[in-house]
Amino acid sequence: MMGQSKKMPDFITLFTMSSVKKTFVTFVFSAFLIVKIFANHAVSEVEMASGHPESTHETSHSHDKTDKYDPGKMIMDHVTDAHDWHLWGEGHKAVSISLPVILYVKSKGLICFSSVHFQHGHAAYEGFQLNDKGTVVWEDQKNTEAIYDISITKNVLAMMLAVFALMIITIGMARSYKKRQGKAPKGFHNLVEPLVLFIRDDVARASIGHKADKYLPMLLSIFFFIFVNNIFGLIPIFPGGANVTGNIAVTMVLAVIVFLTVNLQANKYYWKHIFLPDVPVWMYVIIIPIEVLGVVLKPFVLMLRLFANITAGHIIILGFFSLIFIFGAMKPGLGFAVSPLSVAFTVFMSLLELLVAFLQAFVFTLLTAIYIGSAIEEHHH
Amino acid sequence: MSLMNTLLQAAVDNSAAAYSKMGAAIGAGLAAIGAGLGIGKIGGSAMESIARQPESLGDIRANMIVAAALVEGAVFFAIVVCLLILFL
Numbered sequence: 001m002m003g004q005s006k007k008m009p010d011f012i013t014l015f016t017m018s019s020v021k022k023t024f025v026t027f028v029f030s031a032f033l034i035v036k037i038f039a040n041h042a043v044s045e046v047e048m049a050s051g052h053p054e055s056t057h058e059t060s061h062s063h064d065k066t067d068k069y070d071p072g073k074m075i076m077d078h079v080t081d082a083h084d085w086h087l088w089g090e091g092h093k094a095v096s097i098s099l100p101v102i103l104y105v106k107s108k109g110l111i112c113f114s115s116v117h118f119q120h121g122h123a124a125y126e127g128f129q130l131n132d133k134g135t136v137v138w139e140d141q142k143n144t145e146a147i148y149d150i151s152i153t154k155n156v157l158a159m160m161l162a163v164f165a166l167m168i169i170t171i172g173m174a175r176s177y178k179k180r181q182g183k184a185p186k187g188f189h190n191l192v193e194p195l196v197l198f199i200r201d202d203v204a205r206a207s208i209g210h211k212a213d214k215y216l217p218m219l220l221s222i223f224f225f226i227f228v229n230n231i232f233g234l235i236p237i238f239p240g241g242a243n244v245t246g247n248i249a250v251t252m253v254l255a256v257i258v259f260l261t262v263n264l265q266a267n268k269y270y271w272k273h274i275f276l277p278d279v280p281v282w283m284y285v286i287i288i289p290i291e292v293l294g295v296v297l298k299p300f301v302l303m304l305r306l307f308a309n310i311t312a313g314h315i316i317i318l319g320f321f322s323l324i325f326i327f328g329a330m331k332p333g334l335g336f337a338v339s340p341l342s343v344a345f346t347v348f349m350s351l352l353e354l355l356v357a358f359l360q361a362f363v364f365t366l367l368t369a370i371y372i373g374s375a376i377e378e379h380h381h
Numbered sequence: 382m383s384l385m386n387t388l389l390q391a392a393v394d395n396s397a398a399a400y401s402k403m404g405a406a407i408g409a410g411l412a413a414i415g416a417g418l419g420i421g422k423i424g425g426s427a428m429e430s431i432a433r434q435p436e437s438l439g440d441i442r443a444n445m446i447v448a449a450a451l452v453e454g455a456v457f458f459a460i461v462v463c464l465l466i467l468f469l
Contacts, residue, residue: 202443301454301458304454304457304458304461305450305453305454305457307461308457308458308460308461309453309457312457312460359446359450360450362446363446363447363450363451366447
């Protein structure tokens, strides 16, 4: 260990490329990204300057020149999904990555284009435009055909990035464990190993019993997916900063997965406890509706708990930051004066949010394990 | 009481939907009270039981966190309803 020279960290040995090739690929990818950002910026500027050549008369003119700072709008922009990933800048000088818009309409088929043509909601393109909530709607208000929006939005891209990071970590860990049989893990894996063992011993095996190892991949996936996405949501700049687990659609899918797993893996004692519980017959009228409701309600509450915790935390942090700009709009000096206080509060809230990020992932996984455990429990009498 | 009347009057003068916003704000405050009471009780009984038996610290801490998260789940349900009133 002592004599070893400083090598590449293990989780990058996932890629069997040489280090020169890796650097080259990273450089090309970053150059592409940077060029794309500034190209979008230039396209938007040109289209703005030449009077919206691609737009028609139905553009929304909510872009007044009022300097009034709107904290509600800023918070909503940061917490909700969007078709472009805004990096920095305001108004005309905003720099953002325009993400692809992929729509399916029965009469036209699959339609793909870059969201730069929407110019942040000020222009229409090919008969579509963004309404003020950011959803893609028909430009012609009378058209009621359904638009199936399967675009790569900010949350989708953020999820892909988080999953990519997770794949590097976990696949790298699996290889490193195979290579270092019987030895202690090295480096970053020392951080991940206690988490995995914690979920295995104190969550899965404690709640499910001896059949826990069958459900361990699912429980670990849920835990690390939620945890990594929560953490990425707290980072303020590019790969982070998208509110993925605070998107109710994402948490709904996780809850549906839990619902399907619990009910498809349940044995007959689970259903017996719901439909023919061990109580006097006259209580069936009360107990059975409650139990049946509980089957649906438990995953629903899982979804709501995660969504509300993460979104509320982000809104609080953004609210504290907004204080600076609200005071700054009243008097320039006040903004500077309140900023140490605001930053202190934000740091405190961010630390709390770190705790919440881990805690919510843990609670989701623990409750899933408990529900699975109650579903596959053997009859004890 | 007259202060409440003044506030309501000011709210309604601005827009008729102000009543619902005020209701949402009061609801959120009540939800926070509920959270404080619930988690305070959990924390209090956890402290007492740790004082009685210090070696069960780890078990009690884990269960306290779980119970607190479950109570918060109910509170966040109320918060989400208030947010829906405000934004829908």
